[in-house]
Amino acid sequence: MIRVENLVKSFGGFRAVDNASIEIATGSITGLVGPNGAGKSTLFNVIAGVHAPTSGRVTMDGEDITGLTPHQLFHKGLLRTFQIAHEFPTLSVRENLMMVPEGQAGETLWNTWFARGRIRAEEEALRRKADEVLDFLTISHLAEEKAGNLSGGQKKLLELGRTMMVEAKIVFLDEVGAGVNRTLLNTIGDAIVRLNRERGYTFCVIEHDMDFIGRLCDPVIVMAEGRVLAEGPADHIMENEAVIEAYLGTGLKNKVLAEERAEAAAGEDLGAQPGLGDRAGKGGDA
Ligand SMILES: Nc1ncnc2c1ncn2[C@@H]1O[C@H](COP(=O)(O)OP(=O)(O)O)[C@@H](O)[C@H]1O
Ligand SMILES: [Mg+2]
Numbered sequence: 001m002i003r004v005e006n007l008v009k010s011f012g013g014f015r016a017v018d019n020a021s022i023e024i025a026t027g028s029i030t031g032l033v034g035p036n037g038a039g040k041s042t043l044f045n046v047i048a049g050v051h052a053p054t055s056g057r058v059t060m061d062g063e064d065i066t067g068l069t070p071h072q073l074f075h076k077g078l079l080r081t082f083q084i085a086h087e088f089p090t091l092s093v094r095e096n097l098m099m100v101p102e103g104q105a106g107e108t109l110w111n112t113w114f115a116r117g118r119i120r121a122e123e124e125a126l127r128r129k130a131d132e133v134l135d136f137l138t139i140s141h142l143a144e145e146k147a148g149n150l151s152g153g154q155k156k157l158l159e160l161g162r163t164m165m166v167e168a169k170i171v172f173l174d175e176v177g178a179g180v181n182r183t184l185l186n187t188i189g190d191a192i193v194r195l196n197r198e199r200g201y202t203f204c205v206i207e208h209d210m211d212f213i214g215r216l217c218d219p220v221i222v223m224a225e226g227r228v229l230a231e232g233p234a235d236h237i238m239e240n241e242a243v244i245e246a247y248l249g250t251g252l253k254n255k256v257l258a259e260e261r262a263e264a265a266a267g268e269d270l271g272a273q274p275g276l277g278d279r280a281g282k283g284g285d286a
Contacts, residue, residue, distance in 0.1 A: 007057070009054050018226030024170070024204050029202075034246070048172055077169030081171070093143055139157055177208070220233070222240075
C-alpha cells in the first residue's frame with residue numbers, strides 16, 4: 001500500500017498540492033480525477049520521486065520512500081508513465097520494449113568484448129519477453145513498426161508494455177486516455193484490468209474520461225485546487241454535490257440539471273403525446 005500523508009508541494013508561493021492525504025491499496029485500480037490544474041500530475045510526480053515534496057510523507061508498505069529518486073523507486077517496482085508519451089520514435093515497437101530493463105549485459109563496452117555469448121542469450125530472452133508483452137496487449141502486428149508512426153493510443157499501449165518488461169508492482173498512469181480513440185481506450189482498459197487481476201499489478205490512474213474511470217477504478221479520489229475533495233466508489237463520487245461543482249464546473253452542472261429536467265419533462269410528454277416526447281426533451285443544453 002502507498003500512503004501519502006499531508007503532502008504539500010509548493011512552486012514559489014503557490015501550493016500545487018495542498019496538504020493531500022491519500023492511500024492506494026495494494027491490488028487496487030485507484031482513479032485520480034479532478035479539473036485541470038488540480039494538482040494530480042504534481043502529486044504523481046512527488047510520489048514517483050520527480051519532485052521532492054515541500055512537506056509531508058510517502059510510504060510504501062510502511063517504508064518511508066519520501067524523496068527517493070525515480071531510479072530507486074523503479075527498483076522497488078514503482079513506475080510512472082507520463083502525460084506525454086516518451087517513446088524512441090526511430091526504433092521499432094519491439095526494440096522500444098527491449099530498451100527498458102536495466103542492467104542488460106550489452107550496456108558496457110567491457111561486456112561487449114568479453115561476454116558476447118551471454119549478451120546474445122540475454123537479447124534472445126528480452127526479445128521473447130517483448131513478443132509476449134505485445135501478444136498480451138494484442139498488438140503483435142505492430143512489432144516491426146517504428147514507434148514514431150504509432151497513434152496516440154498505440155503509444156499509450158506501448159508505455160503500458162514497457163511497465164510489463166520489468167517487474168512493476170505499482171504503476172501510475174497519467175492521462176492514459178488523452179487523444180486515444182474509443183476502441184483503443186477499451187483495449188488499454190482491458191489490459192489494465194487483466195494486469196491487475198492476472199498479474200497482481202496495482203494501478204493509480206489519472207483520466208478525464210469518467211466512463212473509463214467508472215468502469216475500471218475503485219476507489220476514485222477527487223482532487224481540486226491541490227486538495228483531496230472526496231474519495232469513494234465511482235458512482236458515489238459522481239453523485240457528490242461538491243465533486244460535481246468542482247470537477248464539472250458550474251456550467252456543466254447546470255447542463256446536467258437541465259438535461260435531467262428535460263428528461264423528466266419528456267417522460268411526461270411521452271404519456272400525453274406518444275412519439276414527440278423524446279425530441280421535445282433535448283432543448284435544454286444550457
Ligand atoms: N513545475 C512547475 N512549476 C510551477 N508551477 C507548476 C509546476 N507544475 C505544475 N504547476 C502548477 O501546479 C498546478 C497543478 O498542476 P498539475 O499538477 O499539472 O495539475 P493537473 O495534473 O491536475 O492538471 C497548476 O496550477 C500548474 O500550473
Ligand atoms: Mg496533469
